[in-house]
Amino acid sequence: MEQERRGLRLPFDARAEVAREGSPGKSVIARVTDLSLNGCFIQTPYPSPLNALIVVKIFQEGVYFEGKARVVHVQEAFGMGVSFREVKPHCQSVLQKWILSAMRSQPRESDSPGP
Numbered sequence: 001m002e003q004e005r006r007g008l009r010l011p012f013d014a015r016a017e018v019a020r021e022g023s024p025g026k027s028v029i030a031r032v033t034d035l036s037l038n039g040c041f042i043q044t045p046y047p048s049p050l051n052a053l054i055v056v057k058i059f060q061e062g063v064y065f066e067g068k069a070r071v072v073h074v075q076e077a078f079g080m081g082v083s084f085r086e087v088k089p090h091c092q093s094v095l096q097k098w099i100l101s102a103m104r105s106q107p108r109e110s111d112s113p114g115p
Helices: 089-104
Strands: 010-020 028-035 039-043 053-060 063-075 079-087
Touching: 010 039, 010 089, 028 089, 039 053, 039 063, 053 079, 063 089, 079 089
Parallel strands: none
Antiparallel strands: 010 028, 010 053, 028 039, 039 079, 053 063, 063 079
16 A cells, blocks of 8 residues: 655656665666655656665755655656655755755745736
8 A cells, every 4th residue: 555645745856866775786867856855756767666665866956865765656657756764864954955945946826926
């Protein structure tokens, strides 16, 4: 059974590498298309199986994030939703900065044109 998504996910675009835990030499290049403090969606034509334990590396503008995650949602030949399980404090700080930046770039309701 798939887990329910926790937390608000924000649009995000960054290069990523994904590898099965214990197989770092067999990474797959992918894209992160949305992000939250608890997980992200990784666009890849080769998603890992549901409940697989993976290591996610995300790269954006010279900044690097790495965390261990579990696959909680799979869209065959398109991508996978992952839930972060273990993130080092430095990487947690990077994640928080990215989330704040993504929140600031979201249009506010008052910015949208009225009816």
